[in-house]
Amino acid sequence: MAYSQRLKTYPLAEAAKPHANRYIDAYPKAWKTLPAYDLTYLRLLAETIDADPPQDKDAVMLAMLATIGIEKGKPFNPQGEQAQLLKQAVREGAAQMNDYFLNRAxxxxxxxxxxxxxxxxxxxxxxxxxxxxxxxxxxxxxxxxxxxxxxxxxxxxxxxxxxxxxxxxxxxxxxxxxxxxxxxxxxxxxxxxxxxxxxxxxxxxxxxxxxxxxxxxxxxxxxxxxxxxxxxxxxxxxxxxxxxxxxxxxxxxxxxxxxxxxxxxxxxxxxxxxxxxxxxxxx
Structure with a gap:
C-alpha cells in the first residue's frame, strides 16, 4: 500500500497542478475475481460491450454475439431454452480453453x-x-x-x-x-x-x-x-x-x-x- 501511494494518475493537462488521488486499501477483504462459467459470464460480457466503444477489429465477433442477443444498446436477458443452451455453451467453451491450456498453450x-x-x-x-x-x-x-x-x-x-x-x-x-x-x-x-x-x-x-x-x-x-x-x-x-x-x-x-x-x-x-x-x- 505504501508503494501504491507513491503512484499518481491524472490527465496530462493537470501535470502542473494534479488533483489529489484517492487510495483504497482493500486488505484483508477477499474479492471474488475469478470468472464464473455460467450465464454470469455472458451478462458481464454484455455489460462490457454496452459500456465500451466498438472497435473495427472486433466487428466479426460483435456480429456473432448479436446472434445470441448480446448487442450494444440492447438488454440481454435470455430465458427458458435459450438460457439453458447458453449455459451449456459457456461450459463447453471453458472446457475447450482448459484443454488448450493443458495441451497446447x-x-x-x-x-x-x-x-x-x-x-x-x-x-x-x-x-x-x-x-x-x-x-x-x-x-x-x-x-x-x-x-x-x-x-x-x-x-x-x-x-x-x-x-x-x-x-x-x-x-x-x-x-x-x-x-x-x-x-x-x-x-x-x-x-x-x-x-x-x-x-x-x-x-x-x-x-x-x-x-x-x-x-x-x-x-x-x-x-x-x-x-x-x-x-x-x-x-x-x-x-x-x-x-x-x-x-x-x-x-x-x-x-x-x-x-x-x-x-x-x-x-x-x-x-x-x-x-x-x-x-x-x-x-
Missing amino acids: LVPFSPGWLGLRLEGTFGYTYYGNGKLDYDARAGNFYWATWAPKRTGDPEKLPASAYLFSFRDKSEQLYRGDRLYRVRMPADTPARDFWSIIAYEVGTNAFIHNPQNRVGVSSYDKAKLAVNKDGSVDVYIGAKPPAGFENNWVPTAGKDFWLAARFYGPLKPLFDKTWVMADVEEVK
Whole structure:
C-alpha cells in the first residue's frame, strides 16, 4: 500500500497542478475475481460491450454475439431454452480453453518444465501469416490475466520469463496433501529476482491459505533459509521441515501446478546452459 501511494494518475493537462488521488486499501477483504462459467459470464460480457466503444477489429465477433442477443444498446436477458443452451455453451467453451491450456498453450522447455509458445517472442498479437489465431488468444487468456509485451527472445532479453510444471520428477501430478521440494541454485539466472508460485488446479488462481502466502521469492532472501552453497530449497504443499517455514509455499490441501518466474532473466536460461531442477516429492 505504501508503494501504491507513491503512484499518481491524472490527465496530462493537470501535470502542473494534479488533483489529489484517492487510495483504497482493500486488505484483508477477499474479492471474488475469478470468472464464473455460467450465464454470469455472458451478462458481464454484455455489460462490457454496452459500456465500451466498438472497435473495427472486433466487428466479426460483435456480429456473432448479436446472434445470441448480446448487442450494444440492447438488454440481454435470455430465458427458458435459450438460457439453458447458453449455459451449456459457456461450459463447453471453458472446457475447450482448459484443454488448450493443458495441451497446447505450453511446450517442453527442459526436463520437468514447460515454457510459453513462440508467440510470446513476437509480442502476443496472435496475428501471423495473415491470420488471427483466436483459439490461442482465448486459450492463453483463460489461464493468464495479461501477458508481458514480449517473452522468450534470447537475443533481446525480456523483462520476465516463466516456466511451468504439472508433474514431479516421478511424473506424478502434484497433490496438495503431499510435500515437494525444488532447489534454486545461487546462480539462478534472474538479475532482479526469482519466485516459485503455486496455482490451484481447476481455477488456475492463487491458493488461499492461513499463511496468506502464494509463493516464495528471492526478493525476500533475507528471510529464507539458505544452504551453505547459496542455494535455496523451496518446499511446496504439506507442512515443511522445521526451520524452513519461510521457504514454504502452503497449498491448503489443494492440488496445484507450479510457475517459476524469472525477473530480469539472463541468457543461460534461454540457451539452457543453466537447467531448472526437477521438483521432487519429500517422503
